[in-house]
Amino acid sequence: MASNIDPESGIEAEGADIEAEGGQQGGVQSVDRALAVLEILARDGHAGVSEIAEEMHIHKSTASRLLGSLVSREMVHQNSERGKYQLGFGILRLASSIPGRLSLVREARPVLESLAEQYKETVNLAVLRSNYAVNVDQAMGPSTLATYDWVGSLTPLHATSSGKVLLAALTAEERDRILKETGTPARTPRTITNRGKLESQLLDVSRDGYAVAREEFEIGLNSMAVPVYNHVGTVIGAVSISGPAFRFDPEQTPGLAEALKQAGMQVSANMGFTRR
Template sequence: MEKSTQPEAVSSVLKVFNILSALAEQKEIGVSELSQRLMMSKATTYRFLQTMKTLGFVEQEGEADKYALTLKLFEVGSKALEHVDLVDLANKEMLNIIKSINETVHLGAIDEESIIYLHKIDSSYNLRMHSRVGRRNPLYSTAIGKVLMSHMSEEEVRSLLAGVEFKKHTEHTHENIEPLIEELNLVREQHFGEDNEEQEPGLRCIAVPVYDRFGDAIAAISVSFPTIRFDEEKKQEYIALLHAAGRNVSEHLGYHSYPV
């Protein structure tokens, strides 16, 4: 079934982007002209336009047979650019953490049902994390994933992880969503998330959120320690460093009500 539907799906995607490109070249255009330009049937062109209109990417000029792009593409592009700016803003704060404790620091965000690393600065120790920018890890077993999910409702978390298999990476990894939901309540109260050897044996992580100007948690900054270098007595110092970094980045993004 998958093999037979894939070419049709690819063709549909190409049609959508061809329509978007054509609409971007002029303010408004009619179905007949657009279908001729793209060498598509008028019925097919109309069907795609109506779907794109329903999704908010295209608007119809009154009752006329004219269509134009909305600002939704700009909104989507702005979100992508926001992450580009975010890396630059976070880099300085991450360097400050490295200078203070010399442990690996990550910047990560949620992408579908995983976290993805947007930026990383390594410690100078030989023993360190083998992660990389662009790598994905599960939400349920990472400090970044937990702190970002803590800003969602329980229903949103359950929906997000509905199709996720909870793999037992270590003996400490959550086996299902119930203990995770319980832990997220604590994360909300303390404003930081932890990975206590849940993703990799011998590795601990602490993460705090970064907010955009609307107060949405769009990313998280984490510090990772081999357990042999983690000093429990300095845990609050680590958290304070992370919160200072998260607060500073959030303020540069326009959010001035950091919770800690």
């Protein structure tokens, strides 16, 4: 089959797309090209017909037809001042329908199980509810000593690694409100009850991307947690891994902090988050 690309210019010959689009293969090609246009606009913010045509190695008339079709569907909008194109509100309508269909527990489950299998410890998924961290799912490592089912348990924000992650993501005003309502009672002799010391640790959480609790909620239990983000970059949960203090020191476990961060980012990506 002869190529439709001009060997000298590297651009598709004008009119070649019209012939191709007459069949099923041409229809698939048109869809693929339309998606490529959307990806270019998403990446660059805006682009003109010539820029799109050059990058896609197609004729300007083809690029113009693709853009015209996308404009008619409100997927693309033309800036009247500069004549360039950008993503339209149609894309927003499509995207806004996704979050409501995503289940945090369902999207996180394979990641939790993989992490528990790799490190042989208990992995939990927690969210913020009524001033507490609520565990909504749990995966057990194959050789873990823990048998307690944490799902549904309310745990204090100031004394757990998940809670610290959730606290660190709040505004200062919201954090102050919650801590005034709940206080910072000692769960063990190691619980951080001093507000200033807690705030300092939360700054470390924001900087380092993870939180650690060493026997602060329960004697003999250590844990580490990382945030989970939604499609707009808001922290909506925390993934934690915990184990017996006699064998589990999260910050001394080789590769754990990075593996946990990657797990958090994977769940976040499943929820539509894109790292900027």
